Amino acid sequence: MSDTTVENSDQENQPQQPVEPAAAETETSATESASSAESAETSPDNAAPADASTPAVGEAETPAAAPIPAETPAHDAGTELPDSAEHAQAELRVKLPVFEGPLDLLLYLIKKDELDIYDIPIENIARQYLDYLQFMKLLDLEVAGEFLVVASTLLYIKSRTLLPKDLQPPEEDAEEDDPRWDLIRQLVEYKKFKDAAWQLHLKQMEQGKTYQRGTDELPPERSEERAAGEVGIFDLINAFQKVLNRVNSREDLKEIFEERFTVSDKINTIRQLMEGKERIFFVDLFVDIASRTEIIVTFLALLELIRMKFLCVLQSEPFGEIEIGHNKNSAPLFGQPITITSVAGEGDWQQHGNEFALSTPAASESASGSASETAIDAEGEAPSEETPESEDSAQTEETPDESDVASESVESIEPSDEVVETTPSESDETTDSGEVENLAQTEVEVTEPAVESVAESPVESETAPVLEIAPEPEPESESVAELAEPESQPETADEPVAEEKTEPTVEPSAQDEEAALPTPVETEPVDETVASEENVGEPILSDSEQQEPDPADGMHGGESPDSAPPEPSPEEKPQQE
Amino acid sequence: MELKMVIEALLFAAEKPLPAKSIQAMLKNAGGCAPTPETEPYLNLEEDDIKTAISALEADYQARNSGLMVQEIAEGYQIRTRPEAAVWVEQLFDDPKAVRLSQPAIETLAIIAYRQPISRADIEAVRGVAVDGVVATLLDRKLIRIAGRSEQPGRPLLYETTPQFLEDFGLKNLNELPNADELRSIELHRPAEPEGPKEEQPPLFNENPGPAPEDRPAGQPVAEAPQPES
Numbered sequence: 049m050s051d052t053t054v055e056n057s058d059q060e061n062q063p064q065q066p067v068e069p070a071a072a073e074t075e076t077s078a079t080e081s082a083s084s085a086e087s088a089e090t091s092p093d094n095a096a097p098a099d100a101s102t103p104a105v106g107e108a109e110t111p112a113a114a115p116i117p118a119e120t121p122a123h124d125a126g127t128e129l130p131d132s133a134e135h136a137q138a139e140l141r142v143k144l145p146v147f148e149g150p151l152d153l154l155l156y157l158i159k160k161d162e163l164d165i166y167d168i169p170i171e172n173i174a175r176q177y178l179d180y181l182q183f184m185k186l187l188d189l190e191v192a193g194e195f196l197v198v199a200s201t202l203l204y205i206k207s208r209t210l211l212p213k214d215l216q217p218p219e220e221d222a223e224e225d226d227p228r229w230d231l232i233r234q235l236v237e238y239k240k241f242k243d244a245a246w247q248l249h250l251k252q253m254e255q256g257k258t259y260q261r262g263t264d265e266l267p268p269e270r271s272e273e274r275a276a277g278e279v280g281i282f283d284l285i286n287a288f289q290k291v292l293n294r295v296n297s298r299e300d301l302k303e304i305f306e307e308r309f310t311v312s313d314k315i316n317t318i319r320q321l322m323e324g325k326e327r328i329f330f331v332d333l334f335v336d337i338a339s340r341t342e343i344i345v346t347f348l349a350l351l352e353l354i355r356m357k358f359l360c361v362l363q364s365e366p367f368g369e370i371e372i373g374h375n376k377n378s379a380p381l382f383g384q385p386i387t388i389t390s391v392a393g394e395g396d397w398q399q400h401g402n403e404f405a406l407s408t409p410a411a412s413e414s415a416s417g418s419a420s421e422t423a424i425d426a427e428g429e430a431p432s433e434e435t436p437e438s439e440d441s442a443q444t445e446e447t448p449d450e451s452d453v454a455s456e457s458v459e460s461i462e463p464s465d466e467v468v469e470t471t472p473s474e475s476d477e478t479t480d481s482g483e484v485e486n487l488a489q490t491e492v493e494v495t496e497p498a499v500e501s502v503a504e505s506p507v508e509s510e511t512a513p514v515l516e517i518a519p520e521p522e523p524e525s526e527s528v529a530e531l532a533e534p535e536s537q538p539e540t541a542d543e544p545v546a547e548e549k550t551e552p553t554v555e556p557s558a559q560d561e562e563a564a565l566p567t568p569v570e571t572e573p574v575d576e577t578v579a580s581e582e583n584v585g586e587p588i589l590s591d592s593e594q595q596e597p598d599p600a601d602g603m604h605g606g607e608s609p610d611s612a613p614p615e616p617s618p619e620e621k622p623q624q625e
Numbered sequence: 626m627e628l629k630m631v632i633e634a635l636l637f638a639a640e641k642p643l644p645a646k647s648i649q650a651m652l653k654n655a656g657g658c659a660p661t662p663e664t665e666p667y668l669n670l671e672e673d674d675i676k677t678a679i680s681a682l683e684a685d686y687q688a689r690n691s692g693l694m695v696q697e698i699a700e701g702y703q704i705r706t707r708p709e710a711a712v713w714v715e716q717l718f719d720d721p722k723a724v725r726l727s728q729p730a731i732e733t734l735a736i737i738a739y740r741q742p743i744s745r746a747d748i749e750a751v752r753g754v755a756v757d758g759v760v761a762t763l764l765d766r767k768l769i770r771i772a773g774r775s776e777q778p779g780r781p782l783l784y785e786t787t788p789q790f791l792e793d794f795g796l797k798n799l800n801e802l803p804n805a806d807e808l809r810s811i812e813l814h815r816p817a818e819p820e821g822p823k824e825e826q827p828p829l830f831n832e833n834p835g836p837a838p839e840d841r842p843a844g845q846p847v848a849e850a851p852q853p854e855s
Contacts, residue, residue, distance in 0.1 A: 148728060148729050148732065148752070148754055149752055149753040149754030150753050150754075151752065151753035151754075152753075152754075192754070194753055194754050194755070198753065234750075234751075234753070237751055238751055238752065238753065240804075240807070240808055241732060241735050241736050241739065241751055241752075241808065242732055242735075243804075244735045244738075244739065244802070244803055244804055244808055245728070245731045245732040245734070245735035245736075247803035247804070248731060248734065248735050248738070248794055248802075248803065249726070249731050251794045251795055251796070251803070252725070252726070252731075252793060252794050252795075254708065254795060255792075255793060255794055255795030256711075256793075257708035257709075257711035257715075258694070258696065258705040258706050258707065258708050258711070258795075259705060259706045259711075259714050259715075259717070259718070260703055260704070260705050260706075261637065261640075261704065262717060
């Protein structure tokens with residue numbers, strides 16, 4: 049019963065002051081009964097004064113309360129006390145105010161007796177306060193620690209005042225002689241805020257009567273959407289860290305290569321990946337990326353695209369896969385493929401090779417194709433969707449050569465080939481693998497241009513190599529052919545567009561031939577150098593080569609890059625740069 | 626288009642109270658391109674011009690007994706329904722009583738409002754009760770927010786009120802809090818603190834930095850305490 053009554057009496061919303069007089073009366077009566085009980089039990093000494101004081105108060109305020117204590121002469125035993133308390137409640141249907149804290153209670157007591165807050169009769173208040181605590185216990189209320197703290201403070205003050213002035217111990221940092229001052233100050237302070245709170249409450253009630261345009265319900269909806277779908281920068285960083293960690297495990301090359309990745313390149317790559325797709329997974333961006341640098345650049349590109357509001361990142365559920373989608377507002381901008389017209393001169397293409405490759409639609413196709421291929425399988429399973437177009441357009445004749453070359457080179461250079469041309473090169477390789485060797489330098493050279501044309505997306509080529517290279521172990525004899533291929537690869541990587549392919553292929557082929565003619569060995573070194581120049585992706589390739597092929601291959605690979613620079617380097621370098 | 630019409634449109638379409646400064650900026654950037662004869666006159670208005678126009682708009686509303694009014698609130702202006710229409714309008718919204726704050730919550734909110742930024746320990750020192758749950762509630766309701774960390778030992782979090790608080794309580798700004806001058810300058814009681822640099826707080830609004838009247842308890846007339854109920 050007691051509990052329920054207490055709960056009922058909860059006056060949450062109502063500030064303390066408005067408590068009804070009835071409640072006050074009942075309270076006093078309750079405290080009286082409690083006090084009497086308590087006095088009987090605990091302190092016979094205090095009992096007399098306490099009884100005297102409290103009844104006086106109660107009578108003064110509420111005559112009605114007087115009879116109650118009379119009804120329950122609790123002096124007998126403690127067991128009766130609860131009964132009396134319940135009795136009182138039952139009869140009077142007491143509404144016991146619940147106080148927010150000891151200060152609240154003290155304020156209430158002071159106000160009830162109309163006491164001067166600056167001159168509290170400490171004995172009286174302490175008595176009533178303790179009575180109230182006692183009553184709370186009777187009601188099985190849990191008395192919070194704060195109440196006890198104030199109770200002890202009251203008792204301390206009271207005990208101090210009992211001593212003669214000259215015997216009172218000096219109080220530390222007491223500004224006043226009056227020991228009550230600390231408590232009083234706290235009370236006053238609290239009262240001020242309490243009153244202010246009441247004012248605020250009134251203000252709120254008042255303001256609650258006016259309404260703004262019915263947008264109140266919109267914000268929550270939005271926030272819900274965001275909660276479900278929006279991805280914060282830290283989510284992105286986490287995902288990014290995962291990708292990085294994955295790469296760290298496989299990146300063991302120590303060679304330092306020229307940085308070829310640029311954010312703008314990667315932006316194009318991402319755009320190509322996104323083309324025609326509603327969404328892609330964040331992880332898909334990095335599927336075939338081998339190097340830390342490239343990952344970082346790709347990530348930067350992603351951030352840039354988000355910043356420019358071309359893309360948005362979504363997460364369907366907490367900890368779910370992060371997806372990348374088009375930002376609806378700017379979708380048109382993003383969706384427009386950038387076409388680059390073919391460049392007539394070699395020099396142009398070499399110089400701008402990277403840019404072209406990235407920007408051209410053909411490149412995008414190849415990139416998307418290659419990406420998908422790489423995702424599925426590193427090896428050139430992908431039919432010739434991309435390759436046919438680019439290669440065919442460029443040079444039909446070259447394609448076979450390329451394939452041969454690719455097959456030969458696949459081991460050593462595959463990365464580049466695969467990336468761009470993966471499907472064609474691989475297929476060619478499989479079919480023509482025998483021929484590839486025969487093709488030797490000249491063919492290789494021819495293939496190079498084709499490869500270049502194919503390899504529109506440097507990123508992919510780079511990424512792809514890693515995966516493919518590892519799986520394919522080719523004979524050492526092919527190494528020469530491979531060497532030749534590497535050359536072609538760099539070119540391919542540099543040269544993006546299909547349109548360019550035709551011209552570039554021819555020119556490059558000539559150049560390659562020249563380079564190749566001197567000696568296969570030279571070509572090899574050149575290739576490697578080129579590869580090394582190309583980027584991070586290549587390093588992986590070289591690693592893979594070195595690692596997998598083992599001593600012999602590794603030797604070749606290692607030698608070739610060092611020695612090779614002469615012919616190919618001039619051509620390729622300008623391109624890269 | 627008359628200026629007050631433009632402003633009325635802005636205020637109506639805005640979801641949040643619009644500060645005069647924002648209105649000024651929007652007038653200036655109208656269309657984002659070259660000024661047209663339409664926007665030209667409003668490109669370089671002073672804030673006072675805008676406030677005048679807003680007053681005129683409000684006067685219009687009153688003149689024709691509109692159900693709407695322009696209220697200055699939360700450092701801005703907003704078009705709201707008149708309180709007299711509450712009986713009808715309230716049916717549009719979910720139980721408005723659920724929005725009310727409990728007494729502990731409103732007390733805590735008051736302490737924060739007057740003493741922001743303030744740490745939880747300081748709130749508790751005033752109220753004499755733990756306020757964890759209440760603070761969480763207020764944070765939930767977006768009436769307060771975390772303002773940073775105190776330099777005190779343990780670097781406790783500091784809390785301050787939000788614009789939402791001003792909106793909910795119909796305040797133009799913090800200076801409009803009832804009895805703001807006095808309550809903001811009270812020296813808070815900090816029990817456990819030996820001799821720290823106390824309350825250099827009232828940085829923004831302390832208009833009467835002199836000692837608070839409460840400093841002298843004994844000398845004070847008793848009758849002081851204002852009764853909130855009345």
